[in-house]
Every structure is written in structure tokens, then in C-alpha cells.
Amino acid sequence: MNKNELIGKFTELAKRTLAFAAIAKKTNVSDLECEVEDLDDEDFKEGLRHVIDGFPSTVIDEIFSNKITFAKDAYERQYLSAMKRAVLGIQAIEGRNMLLRVLMSHIDLTQKEKNQIESILLRD
DSSP states (O other), X not given: OOHHHHHHHHHHHHHHHHHHHHHHHXXXXXXXXXXXXXXXXXXXXXXXXXXXXXXXXXXXXXXXXHHHHTOSSHHHHHHHHHHHHHHHHHHTTOOHHHHHHHHHTTSOOOHHHHHHHHHHHHHO
């Protein structure tokens, strides 16, 4: 993965995460089941299925930590790290602003890149 791919994948992950967090907050995590089936990202899909199935956060953390350990490159590790935090944030029903700030901290971005991503996410 290169940095442009990371930014694209991360932006999509953040969009989905914020949408799923809103659903979980409004109703509950089990209502994400239909949404999860439409995901192309198998790791994100698997993580959200674990949330829906009621896995403890410690188990989800361990699974993602193992994936991060075996990732091929630094960009993939950053992406998986952000994904782990996204899944755990959805599980914890965290607020949109906090979740976005924490997700952004997992990716090594310039201020310009952060601003571009935020403008995309906040207009949706």
C-alpha cells in the first residue's frame, strides 16, 4: 500500500465508521448487521461481526493486534490500527467528534491531508 491508497482507504473507513457509530448510538450495534454485509473490506466486516456477536473488546483488540503485527508494510499497519480503533469505538458507542479525532491520530498525515479528509467527512 502507498500513502495515496492509505488516504483513500482511511477516508472511506472513517466515513463508514462515523455512519455506523451513529446507527449504534441511535439504536444498537445489532442493527449494523445488514450494513456489514455490504462492506468490501473483509477485515472491517469481520471486526464488526465480532461486535455484533458480542465479543469482548479484549478479544477484538487481540485479533486486530495480531493482524497489525503480521501486516506487510507501515501503511497497512496504520490502516489496520485505525480500523481496530474504529471497531472498538463503534462497540463503545463513542461520539462522532471524539471518534474522528482518535481515528485521525492513527494515520501519519500532514495538516493539509488532515484538513482535506475532515472536509470530506464533515460535509457528508
